[in-house]
Amino acid sequence: MRKITFAEAINEAMCIAMHKDKNVITFGLGVPDPKGIFGTTIGLQEKFGSERVFDTPTSENAMTGVGIGASLNGLRPVMVHQRVDFFLLAMDQLINNAAKWRFMFGGVCRVPITIRLIVGHGWGQGPTHSQNLQSMFSQIPGLKVVMPTTAYDAKGLLLESIFSDDPVIFLEHRWLHGLESDVPEGLYRIPIGKSKLMREGSDITLVSLSYMTIEALHAVDELNKIGITCDLIDLRSTSPLDSDTVIKSLSKTGRLLAIDSASESFSVASEIIARVSMASYDKLKSPPDRIALADEPSPTSFGLTDKYYFGAKEIALRVLKILGVDAKINSKNFAKKHPHDVPGDWFKGPF
Missing domain, CATH: 3.40.50.920 (Rossmann fold)
Structure with missing residues (x-):
C-alpha cells in the first residue's frame, strides 16, 4: 500500500473512471487551470483531451443544466465547483431536474451526474465562501450526498459516485486535500451509505x-x-x-x-x-x-x-x-x- 494525498486520490479516481468509460467527462470553472482545483484535476485535459475535460462559462445554472442533459443522453458527467456557495445558483436544476427525473419517469430515465463541491473555511473566507450545506442537500429526495474524510475513501467513493446511475453530491473539505493515507492502486469502489x-x-x-x-x-x-x-x-x-x-x-x-x-x-x-x-x-x-x-x-x-x-x-x-x-x-x-x-x-x- 502506498500513501497519497486526498487530492491525488481524487485525481486518480478521475483518471481511472475516464480510462474505463469514454462517456465520463469532467468540466467546471478552473478544471484545466494550472492549480487544477487543489490539484484534483491536474493533467486530466492533457490525458483525455479538451472535448472530455474543459472549463466552463461563469453560468452555474446553465452549465448544470447542460450536465444533466448530457447525463440523460448517455454521458456520465463530473461537474466541479470551487465553492459550494457558487452552486447555489444552480439549485433549480439540481432539485427540480436531477433529483426528480428518475421518479417522474418511473425509473426509465436516470441522471448519472456527479457534482463535486468544495466546502471549508480559513484565510478570511467569510459568510459567502465558507458554508457547509450538507444537511440542505440531504433533505432532497433523489440525491445521494457523499462526504469522504480519508484519501482511501475519497477515491473509492468517487468511483462509486461516477458509476452510480443517480445524481451524487460529492462534498470535499478543502482542508483535507493535502492529507495522506494508504490508498491501493487500481479500481475499487466503496458503497455509498456505509459508515x-x-x-x-x-x-x-x-x-x-x-x-x-x-x-x-x-x-x-x-x-x-x-x-x-x-x-x-x-x-x-x-x-x-x-x-x-x-x-x-x-x-x-x-x-x-x-x-x-x-x-x-x-x-x-x-x-x-x-x-x-x-x-x-x-x-x-x-x-x-x-x-x-x-x-x-x-x-x-x-x-x-x-x-x-x-x-x-x-x-x-x-x-x-x-x-x-x-x-x-x-x-x-x-x-x-x-x-x-x-x-x-x-x-x-x-x-
Missing part, C-alpha cells in the same frame, strides 16, 4: 463527518490518555445515512455526541440524534448531545473566527461534560503552531 468505525471504545459514541472526523480523532487520542475510550464513527455519506451503525454502537456505550461542521439547527447531527432517540431511547445513559457551529453566518474577522469554529479541544471537553468526569486534559496538546483558521503550514491559501 466507517475509525476508533473503538466503550464510554461514548462519537459520530462525525469529513474534516471534523480529523479533529475528532485527535480528541479521541487525547481522551485515551486519561482512560476514556470512544467509538468514533465516520459517516462518509449523509444520504443515505447509516444510522444502523450508530444505533449498534450506542447499545454498547449508551452515550452519544454528534459532531457537525454546519450550523447546529436542522443539521445532520440533529438527524442522528432524532433517529437514535426514536430507535434507542431506552439504551441512553444520558441525553444525546451535538457540537456544531452557531446559527450565525460564518465570520470573516480573524478575531471572530477563533470563537466561531471548534476543534479537537472543544470535542474532548464536551465528552468530559457528557460523562460527568472531572478530569483535566493537557491544553498544550491541542495548541497549533500555525494560525487557527488554517489546517497547517502546508496550506498556502484559499485556492
